[in-house]
Amino acid sequence: MTADELVFFVNGKKVVEKNADPETTLLAYLRRKLGLSGTKLGCGEGGCGACTVMLSKYDRLQNKIIHFSANACLAPICSLHHVAVTTVEGIGSTKSRLHPVQERIAKSHGSQCGFCTPGMVMSMYTLLRNQSEPTVEEIENSFQGNLCRCTGYRPILQGFRTFARDGGCCGGNADNSNCCMNQKKDDTVTQSPCLFNPEEFMPLDPTQEPIFPPELLRLKDAPQKQLRFEGERVTWIQASTLKELLDLKAQHPEAKLVVGNTEIGIEMKFKKMLFPVIVSPAWIPELNLVEHGPEGISFGAACTLDSVEKTLKDAVAKLPAHQTEVFRGVLEQMRWFAGKQVKSVASIGGNIITASPISDLNPVFMASGAKLTIVSRGTRRTVPMDHTFFPGYRKTLLGPEEILLSIEIPYSREGEFFSAFKQASRRDDDIAKVTCGMRVLFQPGTTQVKELALCFGGMADRTISAFKTTRKQLSNFWNEKLLHEVCAGLAEELYLPHDAPGGMVDFRRTLTLSFFFKFYLTVLHKLGKDHPEDKCGKLDPTFASATFLFQKDPPANVQLFQEVPKGQSEEDTVGRPLPHLASAMQASGEAVYCDDIPRYENELSLRLVTSTLAHAKIKSIDISEAQKVPGFVCFISADDIPGSNTTGLGNDETIFAKDKVTCVGHIIGAVVTDTPEHAQRAAQGVKITYEELPAIISIEDAIKNNSFWGRELKIEKGDLKKGFSEADNVVSGEVYIGGQDHFYLETQCTIAVPKGEAGEMELFVSTQNTNKTQSFVANMLGVPANRIVVRVKRMGGGFGGKETRSTLVSTAVALAAYKTGCPVRCMLDRDEDMLITGGRHPFLGRYKVGFMKTGRIVALEVEHYSNAGNSVDLSRGVMERALLHMDNCYKIPNIRGIGRLCKTNLSSNTAFRGFGGPQGMLIAEHWMSEVAVTCGLPAEEVRRKNMYKEGDLTYFDQKLEGFTVPRCWDECLASSQFHARKSEVDKFNKENCWKKRGLCIIPTKFGISFLTPFLNQAGALIHVYTDGSVLLTHGGTEMGQGLHTKMVQVSCLWTVEACQTILKRLEPFKRKNPSGSWEDWVTAAYQDAVSLSATGFYKTPNVGYSFETNSGKPFHYFTYGVACSEVEIDCLTGDHKVRCLQNFSTKGGKEEKQLNYNTNQRQTLVGKIMPYIPAWETFFKGPESKNFRLLGPRRHCLNAIFAARNSQDLWKQVMPMPGEGLERLSRVVRGQVSRAGLFPASFQAPLWVAWCPWWKQYLSLGNGEAVCPRCPSALQVEGAFVQGLGLFTLEELHYSPEGNLLTRGPSTYKIPAFGNIPTEFRVSLLRDSPNKKAIYASKAVGEPPLFLAASIFFAIKDAIRAARAQHADNNTKALFQLDSPATPEKIRNACVDKFTTLSVTDVPGNYKPWSRRV
Ligand SMILES: Cc1cc2nc3c(=O)[nH]c(=O)nc-3n(C[C@H](O)[C@H](O)[C@H](O)COP(=O)(O)OP(=O)(O)OC[C@H]3O[C@@H](n4cnc5c(N)ncnc54)[C@H](O)[C@@H]3O)c2cc1C
């Protein structure tokens, strides 16, 4: 049978695909076939939103065009027949005109690395196409499926809120004291809460949007016919009628029905399942019908979740409350169900028939008594969705030929109550740990139970009903007795073995009881006082808050930026909030990342083959199955390496494992094929046999087996023995801090292009470390380093994860290119990336602290253990930094710190923002809080008492100069109204039994520079060409921190030095021809044979520390900060959030952040945003452009340069006017760097590699903020803080007991999302505290603020303590261990009460848990 043509539109252009392959996703098609690389691949599983596009189609039932967002990574192209696709390129461009959405995210600093930006833009754009004046809530909801790892989300929201009808900025004109423009100002130093001026934004004009393709509109009434698309392995049949569908199902009973592909897509991609026949029912009217019947609303099985949600919301608004109890339960589940992109395409039938044991809807439908209509050719039946519907794991009652036609969700009746609950690790877009629907129907007019249904997901291999328990309660009254009996019944009936998949056994069991308790209270609350008191319990007022549903409050975050001083010249960009130079291109999808580089004609794809065992001998490798995959070229392994297979910073790694593997994910070889899809299939075909060896997985294993890298590191001062003997009290204990995945949005990627001559090769790599990339490849190929050119345009995030571990991929890809002689590309899938590349080191701290009754610390001993993994990599440096931060901000007279790097069979852990500092300081704050509790003193008092003073010596003998922590502390206490707030917290805790609040203020002191002296150097090379243009070459890498922006601001000492050299050489020519132009002087210098190439070099003076001798000065200076957080926890579920400052007394359940950040007063400043975008758009299009030079080159110089990026002619016009000194040249440099931002060739990596090998390290290990002044670095404060929030409260890596990483993507590993950011997040910078040791008196802010998120961790601990005290004889002095991260599981388990007591079961002696701590 011949295949049909697939017809769809992309950005208004018709696409006709004659060979549509059902396995091809829209994302792959856009990027590879159409060359539209603006849509990004972040995860491939619908979890990050980087691939968001807008789909539009004519809806025949609604009789209108509909627009919705979708994940291109999950959408099969075959599902797009007669659909219009809009990508980020389709709505605006820097070459023509940016769309207002693109402009606003760029100007509001909502784009750092920019990899998430196109997805953000398309989510917002789609919302505006449906609702041109959305509410703030609608805006926030539209981002539930989008992740960003850099910005901390606030700037994105702040920019997009300007579209909101209820939350946009009024421009400061209205008499609105809350407006961002009307914040308090100060005479001396002006602080501004807003980085942009909304008045400058282009207005949104909905009439200007692209129209729906007329050709598709004309087809709206045309009859639809069955279509068939044939791929390499899969056939897709689009049925057009129900009859056709049932016939097809009868012919192909094994066929899968695909609607949204959100389940099948995952199974095909990640579970490697193959479905040879796919039938799409999406067009069939009966499957899309919504009918309001006498007993409920019936939804066709192909109705999208979004449309179901909308229908139910309408029903709730119209119908009497007693009829919509069930609907409200469904809507409550929908609130926390995936992102918009998934809900817009996923079907209700797909969710039911997938039969996932953690489906959110199935327990609700089961408890509600929903009815399902099932049909096949010639049969039709309607069945209740009860406990028999799911007979086993992912099984339903449907026969092979049957399909689900519809589901009827019932109206509730008088006397019927319904609730739904879900607890996940993260609120937004996360799958449940336990999810449930609960329903009770009372005998009319009584509180006597007639029907009771309690249905759960997450408690078995299917959705279950606790009917043994509920059956016993029929005819009983709704009172305490019933409560106790049901809880006891559930504890018995919902048993989970200790090795249950998903782990968290005690937590899940406890949740079932907690949920019922909430339901019990909610019903009690609703029943009110109408019922006889002897039959129905009364709601204790202190229990009332337990019944409140989790509410999100719109974040009202404020960052106070210091404005530039009055009188600073307009063209002086230093201190001004210059947006990231590439932000406009990032927002329009034009910014080129590694995998966006167009494919070479003869390019091949590589896929790594990795170990599935943690420790084993390799017995054999069989590639025969792989060779059968079409397009297979070769398999490469250690045997193919011409040079050395030894690699790694410590020369302790192999490029390919030869005889032995030492971790799951250890690279053994790689397949090379024609396409990435074939490469994936071929890699699966490689069969490896092993002889398993005993593995060491955890820190505890390593300690037991004495398995360490190198000798112990030690630092000490004073007399510990004496200190402990003098102490009034000694406390010892331990605390564990889990690891963290970098989760940069762009995974590791390399393209290697062999040059065919003398071993030359050019590599395009997403790396922070061009130097090691080059040397490792050269070493592997056995060629001199000068043959290997490494280019880095930009990265979609790095955070340390691309510091050394990127070489794992680049070296393998280089070998493949060498062997095949063709360009080879590899971009890791998210699951591979997480498995292979390691992350932040887990730490175990064992401490003993001696202190006086007053809380003064007199002695401290801490043993630090890190899980380094299977190679040493940067682990020593990480441990050294932990040891040098073990005091945090406290003076301890007698101290000893020991550090050991555990050698384990895990993927090697590596650099991550903070580099061991956060782990060292968390341990410090842990024992500090224990000291306060033991002394019975407020923790803030004990912290303050032990704080260093100006001029004090640290235990590594570095004098503290400009020690501003006490000032930060006092300001933070004052501005957060700490003491008043504390009384409020105490009052709240007395009044609320099941919700508790905690408050904590935490300081930080973070050392800047590297302990190894040679790492603290940097250089630049500047060429001035004969036409006057300038090329700046430097070794830094752009990963989102805005390095190029800073270069443009000439804010690096080495750049300044190079500029000065050149200016000095030009002086004689300027003197000779004072009225000449820049070009004249340059030409004259050239003709006089004066070199206009110069290098700049900077070395941080006098730094370096030796752990061997415990001597030296480890840090150039310190950055300080203080944060205060107030949190509220739900003791029954483990949920937590940070309260909002403004709404403190009126609204419950919000989060507050008060954060004072000390850095120099001019470091983070905001004046007016440089209005370059409107300026160049309007100015250069008009006739005035000809007279540009006369109109004021100073004022508009930067604008002009931006404009010139797009026009070579204009570029000539905008060469700066003659002027004085450095500023003049710096402007030229700015322009050229802007150009460099556009044209990759401008960066000459090989040049700097030749003479400046370590500079890049300086910037990147410091996460790019090492010396960058005065651009809006405070944005990095928020980004770092939110990453810290993830580290300490959310992100949890799970490993199997065998060392297999179980959390390998956004569905299981949760980084902070929009919903996690503090409701109020105030960041301000300490005034008048300049730093003499860096350019423009700046300070590094990329890494230090991360630790301040520990204030949330300890506020949570505070709240838990309040909960425990209530249930354990009011003993507020009892110590307990809370390990990091403080997830809902840990919080709930720590809030011990009658429910936890009922749920905890004895742990069997020899069971194997699902996951273990490493
Ligand atoms: C990022 C992401 C987040 C998610 N979050 C959640 C969440 O929070 N809670 C939750 O419960 N789920 C969640 N899911 C799961 C997803 O929502 C459901 O799997 C979805 O409803 C499936 O619908 P679909 O149309 O995409 O199914 P498809 O993938 O198209 O099909 C799924 C299965 O249903 C079968 N099927 C579909 N329609 C019929 C029919 N009419 N008759 C018979 N069989 C049929 C198919 O054969 C297939 O086996 C998430 C998924 C993703 C990707």
Ligand code: FES
């Ligand atoms: S790439 Fe599609 S959602 Fe992440």
Ligand code: FES
């Ligand atoms: S800017 Fe969002 S991921 Fe980098």
